[in-house]
Amino acid sequence: MTTQFEGIYHGLGTDVGELRLATIGLGWKSVTTGSQVTVAASDIKYVQWLRVARNFQLRIILKDNRRRETFDGFQREDHEKISHVVKQHYNVILETKDVSLKGWNWGALDVQGSDLAFLVSNKTAFEVPLSQISNSNIVGKTEVSLEFAALEKKNPSTPSASKRKDADDELDEDGEHMDVDDDDETPAAQAFHDMIKEKADIGQVTGEGIASFAEVTVLTPRGRYDIDMFPAFLRLRGKTYDYKILYTSITRLFLLPKPDDVHIIFVVGLDPPIRQGQTRYPYLVMSFSRDEEVEVDLQLDEATIESQYNGNLKKHYEAPIHEVISAVFRGLSGKKITAPSGSFTSRDSHTSIKANLKAAQGDLYFLEKALLFLVKPTTLVEYTDIASVVFSRVGGGMASARTFDLKILLKMSPEIVFTSINKEEHELVEEFLKSKKLRVKNEMNDDIAAAAGLDSDSDEDMQSVASDGEDAPKPRPAAGNDEDSEEDDDFQASSSDSGSPSASESDDGEGAVTASDDSGDRDLIKKTKPKKTKEKKDKVDKAKGSKEKKGKKPVDDGNPRPKKKAKKQDD
Template identity: 40%
Template sequence: MEFLEYNDVSAEIKGNMVPGRLKMTDQNIVFKNSKTGKVEQISANDIELVNFQKFIGSWGLRLFLKNGTLHRYGGFKEGEQEKVAKFFKTNYNKDMLEKELSLKGWNWGTAKFNGAVLSFNVGSNTAFEIPLHYVSQCNTGKNEVTLEFHQNDDTPISLMEMRFHIPTNELAGDMDAVEAFHQQVMNKASVISVSGDAIAIFRELQCLTPRGRYDIKVFQTFFQLHGKTFDYKIPMSTVLRLFLLPHKDTRQMFFVVSLDPPIKQGQTRYHYLVLLFGIEEETSLELPFTEEELQEKYEGKITKELSGPTYEVLAKIMKVIINRRVTGPGDFLGHHKTPAIACSYKAAAGYLYPLEKGFIYVHKPPVHIRFEEIASVNFARGGASSTKSFDFEIELKSGSVHTFSSIEKGEYDKLQKNKE
């Protein structure tokens, strides 16, 4: 099987170039985010057209899909154009054309909508493009449309908003050009508005991060976290991973939702939601779907009536709707016959869980470490020449070190075996 692989390519995500690894095979194109481990896959059959275009300091691939979405990857060298073009022609039967950009610097031109992309053209060349799912809000004024954008916390400078002035066109007749522009944007924008009934509602759940009691309302494309002070609407597409972890006391369960990008509360960023449930808390609910709809939408993976422990019901609904597996602890059992290792991290007490493909610590702050990120681990003697505890240090390939301290001596052999 012929394939091309690039280990130092970046994907453009909300205005930020995110490093990762790009692999192109005869079946699909796969990008793996180096930071989060998230994998994005594009089927060869979904590609409408491909361009080779100039990026800042390098060349890049521009993939436009049949569903109207745009993907851009930077970090290619000019000399690789011929090899990449040959690959696309041979495997996908696509001609890779070089995309000419307008460098005039004019701020007037023609706005064109193509799928989920807004292009601003000067003459016959594109000055810039906006993937419309980056748009968080769109407002209109007299002869004006304002676009607001989802922010990316990983980039030092973010585009907050952009205004388009649309002159009155007497030839347009009854059609309002501003309203038509607004409608085109809203059709593809990632604007979350609560409409319709929730699929499931869970009341007064105990949330450790962010702290408080919250109602969770699950909708088709997002879920709402509603508390006394704060209200969050979280797109399902931002959920990276789900974890279900038994508390060391065996009477409670942690349900952890990993988010990228995180939710914000003032200047605080929450990359994880950590919910705590009592083992004996139970709930029962009925999903607002017919049996036929459940079969069609979710392939029969979930039933109309659900009952059982609350954490189990919530985990099952999230797993099926988001289509993410729920990760539990691996085969590890510690000194006290539980998967949790009591320890301290950054002066806060919590629990470390060895997983099948990494470690997770809850809960303040939550930390998830994948095995592929780890450069080395070290068992160190605890502070003040302690003989009753030890420290477990994990050094990442990025150079940062996570130290989990005050671990009982009895866990040493168990962790040592798990490391091997």
């Protein structure tokens, strides 16, 4: 006897199909693609009925407790029929599972079979399959961050990996709902983190390892990690963090020499990136010494190497460690390794130049198809994404500046500015970028020309001021000496005592002027002399008045005497 239901979805897929329940088991078949899913009656452990987005769901829990099958699209009235069928064919009771609709963001955590359930008022709010958890990290003291593995694009019943590349979430755990003993000093977040690692097999090595590398120096994220290579993924194990990285997440590989001629940098591009707390690392950057060698035997036979890896791996390696690790990464991930081609060399014959990105100093590599800045923040700029490149000089366009800035204007993103580049690298960088058919604008020459123009203008202004000072008429004192000299003022005052013409003319506020002086000279003298001349005249008049009040007059003996002697007798 077979019971059939139409308009049923399998898992998260969008294909509609038919579900048939029989004594030997159940089977689902897609109407559009013809794909099939079968479950034997002997594998069924229990069956649940719950409300979901697409009406009602029939959940089949299997006996291995690590796998389940779900079917959506049932109507409410189908409950009684399904309950009777599963009791008759599989000898299990259809369990009705309540779902919380409160929308609270606080509750309790519970591991239910192969799922991590978040409960609100003892009802399930949502569930996370433990098999989809790829990593767990402790954020602070009370938070645990869970990262989920990207789903394969080739599976039509699951969303594409591109839509799930940032699939991660955080759970706050204060210990209220964790089963932790009061005497146990382990924080609740640490206990939850350990439980997730155990249940989801995050910290376990599953499958047979191919190769292992111990104590590898990693620059980002900084630390020393053991790298275990497996057929489908690699395990990055550190003292605090463990990462499971699928080979399908590797996007790029770079093998670059450092300018110190001592180390080699191996860069692994990741999408989705790995995460430590709130920081994401889209690039895994390793550092190796050139002279360090290693001997490794891969746990693969020759037939497997030829059939599965197209001969891109070798059974035995004995070479510098950076060559061995890069070769193993290339063989397992199927990605090519990008290395400097030699088309760009700096003034010191290196493949990179020193530059700053924001506040960090690093090495800027000019590769064949992209710019790569190492180490923090590791930045990759494809030439195809660049709209234009602008060279500008530091210090307001001064020709004496020793560095310059390289501004990268992108087509779809904000600009990137590399600063503090030695000016001796300018011609080499500009020539290389022009060879890549990029639009290059050089503001350095414009700045120098503008600065030179500004200096010439200043010189002309200074010359005009100097010429104006030479052509302008200079005021001349009455006695032919410096008009600002106090001795000349005293001399002029003594002349006014003797009743000289200059003294009488000073009453009108004018200084002594010769016949040869022109009107311009007189105008200047009027502007510069009247104040001092008038002050001296007032002093002289005051002195004469005081003498007249005292009644001192020269003695008249009938003999003519010089005025000075008469003045002396008066004294």
